[in-house]
Amino acid sequence: MGAASAFATMMSAQRGALFGWVPVCLAVGISLYFQMKFEPSVIHIFMIAVIGAFFGAVAYFLPETTRPFAVAVMLVCIGVLLAVVRAHSVAGPVLSFRYYGAVEGRIIAIDRSQSDALRLTLDDVVLERVPPSRTPERVRVSLHGDRSADIAAEPGLRVMLTGHLSPPSGPVEPGGFDFQRHAWFARLGAVGYARTPLMGVAEPEGGLGVFRIRMAASARIQSHLGGDTGGFAAAITTGDRSAISQASLDALRASNLAHLLAISGLHMGLMTSVVFAALRLVLALMPPLVLRWPARSIAAAGALVVAAGYLALSGGNVATQRAFVMVAVALFALMIGRRAISLRGVAIAAIIVLALRPEALMGPGFQMSFAATTALVAVFGWMRDGAVKFGPKWMQPVVAVVISSAVAGFATAPIAAAHFNAIAQYGLLANLVTVPLMGVLVIPAAVVAAVLAPIGLEMVALWIMGLGVDWILFVAHFMADLPQARSYVIGPSAQVVPLLTLGFLTLLLWRGRLRWCGVVAMAASFVIWHGSERPDVLISDTGTLVGVMTDQGRALSKERGAGFAASNWLENDGEGISQSAAAARWQNDIPVIHLSRKRAVAAFSGCVKGQVVVSSVAFDQGDMPCFLHDPDSLKHTGAVAYHRGEEGRLVITTARSIAGERLWTQWPKKKPLRHDMKQAQRKNNLQ
Structure with missing residues (x-):
């Protein structure tokens, strides 16, 4: 039997079973959209639509055995377009700075935060000194401290409090869970907390009937x-x-x-x-x-x-x-x-x-x-x-x-x-x-x-x-x-879940001997997972926490503070220990300097070439040969990870380099790392 005949026989066996691959192709297109490092322009969207329409039209003229592949390309393009339309349809203002002041809005959701605090989602928001065009459609506020003076939170009740708000944060490490993207599709333009009493502004009005019944x-x-x-x-x-x-x-x-x-x-x-x-x-x-x-x-x-x-x-x-x-x-x-x-x-x-x-x-x-x-x-x-x-x-x-x-x-x-x-x-x-x-x-x-x-x-x-x-x-x-x-278990690399899913679906949906290739793909995903490596150094997006991999596991620079980042790092490392236990591993011989307060910055005497220095406050010590990270530079890069490359050299990866420039990202204008800036300044002075 020739290759063409074998291929025809294989495809004929899939009759009646190919419909299961329709959502798979759509999912591939949606995934491609979310993996892009840039937001598709109108020209890109038009080209994708044209490609999808072309393959959809070509499929009509192709023989039955090859028609599914043209349809698959069309469905992938449709998946991309579905994601594009959805991302733009939920667009709304996102807070671009840290805000402290009066917050007024209508309660549309009540739940609890990870710290067990009552949490309110508000819409129809009014922020002091913020124009309506820049005010988020929705904000989420956790209520901390003594709440004895609060009024009872009710659906539709218009409330006011004094709160700390900030833009939704990016991944706690490069390639990690992207809360910015999650908040974008939830229409959350700001998140924060309040310690002041919750006060009522107006009685619940019409609407939110189902929420009230709930x-x-x-x-x-x-x-x-x-x-x-x-x-x-x-x-x-x-x-x-x-x-x-x-x-x-x-x-x-x-x-x-x-x-x-x-x-x-x-x-x-x-x-x-x-x-x-x-x-x-x-x-x-x-x-x-x-x-x-x-x-x-x-x-x-x-x-x-x-x-x-x-x-x-x-x-x-x-x-x-x-x-x-x-x-x-x-x-x-x-x-x-x-x-x-x-x-x-x-x-x-x-x-x-x-x-x-x-x-x-x-x-x-x-x-x-x-x-x-x-x-x-x-x-x-x-x-x-x-x-x-x-x-x-x-x-x-x-x-x-x-x-x-x-x-x-x-x-x-x-x-x-x-x-x-x-x-x-x-x-x-x-x-x-x-x-x-x-x-x-x-x-x-x-x-x-x-x-x-x-x-x-x-x-x-x-x-x-x-x-x-x-x-x-x-x-x-x-x-x-x-x-x-x-x-x-250790966090898997980016290709593990897609490969595992593809193998799983091939095993269940494909007809014929090739379905067992799904088992091979699943086994390969577990092998890749087993070989996944964690970063040698992790730096939070505010500079308040540093984690360094040691022989005993990850050592953290602080036993309190930045708890969300700490717990995520340790879980991704495959460790179920507390932040304080990881902080006990931090020793003087750790090859990373963390300056956690202004006093530590003032007492800092210098660094050597190739060393990593992290400060939790704005820091500029002139021309130094080391890698410097402070809140100002981290605003532009997001969380940072270092891996050991060839010959022991440190290779840097930033959250920004992984997430790219998307609708939901809030990166300031890009600028180089501090030591690169000094080199650029010296070069300009020489010229």
């Missing part, structure tokens, strides 16, 4: 279920996480049960399944109706309405929107007599999500959700087609739960480890003893409570729901307290 429902749940039990119950029903403690959140993360707190595919699927089953049961009790009307389609339509209501009640965040789309596709398939769960349905859901929120592709939620769903559909489809069963019939529900937890865990574990640098050692066991309870007790009780709430009888259902929540919290704390409950 917070009222959350308060009602918490009035019946106190403490973390009420906070957990409120979180899974209304999306309000402000009442659950940081200790319980940490325990849920350490036991791999944090996904139970987020309203995602599991909750939406369980909720709609309970409603669908209940409606079918009710309809079955009415034979005249069942004989005349399609009961299954009616039940699916009713479940879809409830799912839409759940979406609105939960706040409609990205994860919940994604879950709703997937459930809606499955229910619509039931209504028209198609298979509810299929890879085609997953592909349709992915296409819709990517079209509406292209930026979701870059987050762990999208990646983990669709990895788990794709793996589950593929595995159970294989078991269904092959009539594979494990154990007797009465054991099938238990076997299904075990297989579901195992498959979802294996599919999401590498992605979770890549993003969060941690693996919950007892996560599978914790899920096996809690997820079934969510399906048979917690979610059904929540549905009954919602039905009984209008007549004031929800307390019985909430009490039953609380029993299940108490068990979940008990398991989370018990597992988190076990020795080595959480292990840490």
Whole structure:
């Protein structure tokens, strides 16, 4: 058989299976947009559109075996254009300086920060001495200090406080999580904190009706279920996480049960399944109706309405929107007599999500959700087609739960480890003893409570729901307290996750022997991950913290301050130690000088060639042969990393060089490092 004939045979085998690659091609285009180091101009956008249209037109004339490749190029171009349109559609003013003064705005979101402080998101913002054209559309403020004088935060309430605001910060290290990009798509133009009392300016006006209902429902749940039990119950029903403690959140993360707190595919699927089953049961009790009307389609339509209501009640965040789309596709398939769960349905859901929120592709939620769903559909489809069963019939529900937890865990574990640098050692066991309870007790009780709430009888259902929540919290704390409950892994290099994803999708979507190339790609990604190297020196974007890799691990220059950067550096290093423990490694023989105060700068006597000096205050000591970094220079470079190159030379990488010049970046006019500036000045003087 010739090569052409073999190729034709291979492509013919893909008939009916190529639709699954449509969202993959869109995702490639979206990823290309976010990996660019510059913002595409109008000319670039026009060229991309022309290329996409050209290949779309050419595909019509190509033979069937090669047509998919032309369509793939067209879809990649469409993916780029989707990301461009979305990025420009959310554009708004971003604060360009540090601000201290009066902050006034309307409360549109209430949650808690990583430090467990109440956090408010405000819109319709007014800042003192800042013109409206430069005022951000939204700001987020964490409330620290004594809050006894605060008024109660309510949806839609117009408030005022005196706060410290700053632009969204860039990555804590080159190539790290880009909060600037995240804030851009969340329309956050400034973030900060306040220690002054929260004062009311005007009573809540019209609008934000769903938000008011959510917070009222959350308060009602918490009035019946106190403490973390009420906070957990409120979180899974209304999306309000402000009442659950940081200790319980940490325990849920350490036991791999944090996904139970987020309203995602599991909750939406369980909720709609309970409603669908209940409606079918009710309809079955009415034979005249069942004989005349399609009961299954009616039940699916009713479940879809409830799912839409759940979406609105939960706040409609990205994860919940994604879950709703997937459930809606499955229910619509039931209504028209198609298979509810299929890879085609997953592909349709992915296409819709990517079209509406292209930026979701870059987050762990999208990646983990669709990895788990794709793996589950593929595995159970294989078991269904092959009539594979494990154990007797009465054991099938238990076997299904075990297989579901195992498959979802294996599919999401590498992605979770890549993003969060941690693996919950007892996560599978914790899920096996809690997820079934969510399906048979917690979610059904929540549905009954919602039905009984209008007549004031929800307390019985909430009490039953609380029993299940108490068990979940008990398991989370018990597992988190076990020795080595959480292990840490080194942060992977940039090519690991794309290669791993490509291999995973090839294994599941491709037909024929070439699918096993996916296993090779996945194995290669783990080899590359294992060989990932961390920077020898890391410098925060303000100069307040320095981390140097030693034989014992990373040594930090301070035991307090810049905690977010410190925790991220240590997690990316694969270490689960505290900042103070890492600071204890800092010794006098560290080959980096950190000047953390003005007094240290005044006492600084000089440096040698090739040495790295970092100052947390503005610093200019004239012509020196070393690498100097201070707040002024770091504004232009962002966080800095040094690696050992050939012959032991230090090679510098900056956050700016990785992130580029994008819509969401707020870099000042570029200027060279301090020692380069001195060389340039000397050269100009000589000329």
